Amino acid sequence: MTGLSNAEFIERHAAPGRVGLCGGSDTINKLIRKAQAPLTADGHRSLWSHAFVFSERRSDGHWWVIESDLDVRFKQVRLGVQENRASRYFDAEAFPNLAILDFHLDAQQARQVQVAALDLLSGLSSYSLRELAGTLLAMHSTRLRGRDNLLAQEGALYCSALVQHCYAAAGLEFLPGVHGKNVAPHDIDASPLPHASHRLIRDLGISKVRRGIARLI
Template identity: 90%
Template sequence: MTESSNADFIEQHAAPGRIGLCGGTDPINKLIRKAQAPLTADGHRSLWSHAFLFSERRRDGQWWVIESDLDVRFRQVRLGVQENRASRYFDAEAFPNLAILDFHLDEGQTQKVQVAALDLLSGLASYSLRELAGTLLAMHSTRLRMRDNLLAREGALYCSAMVQHCYAAAGIQFLPGVHGKNVAPHDIDESPLPHASHRLIRDLGISKVRRALRAITP
């Protein structure tokens, strides 16, 4: 799907408890996408660099998300679980790839996911670059992925580990056998569990575009 704006896409598919994925274009996002190459079917960079949860539509008419992120702005740094308007993902140049995943949660499961996310938010859980590095190391070994994150920290979660933590409260493991703090954004999208995946893709990567062109060229 490429014809929709990011704002229209989010408006159409957002719902409480659903998962958002994005693929960013800044250097850090590109690095995270490239680092997930061992997880992709073709061995090239992933479409995704970040994962977050949709919370609810507020009185301001905006969808809000809960996420664990490193947010650096002028004279302000936020590191950890935070709440933001989904409008931060409206910029198509900064976020050419978006997905919203629906794991068909019932009302009770949705509440458990949201409560778990709010608990992390109120507890000021931090973002862990160290744990992220441990996850990147584990991607090269099935054995390591099944073990505790080698660089785990108490009270800290990076983006997709936060999403897995919240879904675990509803009894859902995206990749059975893979430790929650070794789950990457690409893993959530590729989960074998039944789910609907709504996608807005503009940046496949040069290698994928070349292969697609070869496939349709006589």
């Protein structure tokens, strides 16, 4: 999908319980995208670095999302499950890639996902860099992906593990056989579960050399 701003894209496709994915352009996001290369079809970096759940449109007119993230701002650090306006993803330069995934939830399932997300929010679950590291290690081994995260922490979740936790409350697993705390953002996009994938892609993550080859072909 092209020709839309990030704000227009989110406004068009957001709905309660849907999954949001983004591919950020800063160094940390690029490293996370590159680390998921073992999961991609071409062995190149993933389009995605972060995942979140759409909550609802509030009385302020904004869509809100629930996510587990490391948010560092001037004199303020938030580490863990948090609720934010979806407008934080309006900056196309910072977030060149966006996706909204519709897993065709019925009203009850959407509510179950929302309630699970709010439970995590109220419980102040923390962001787990350790678990993220454990997931990155497991990407190179099918056997490890099916086991508990090697670096799991109680009461902690990273972004895509939070999304899987919420969807498990509605009886859905993105990748059967892969432990919930080993699920990466790319796994959600590649899930065999029936879903509609709405994408706004500006950064394919292809090197300049490969772009030149693609043009020749």
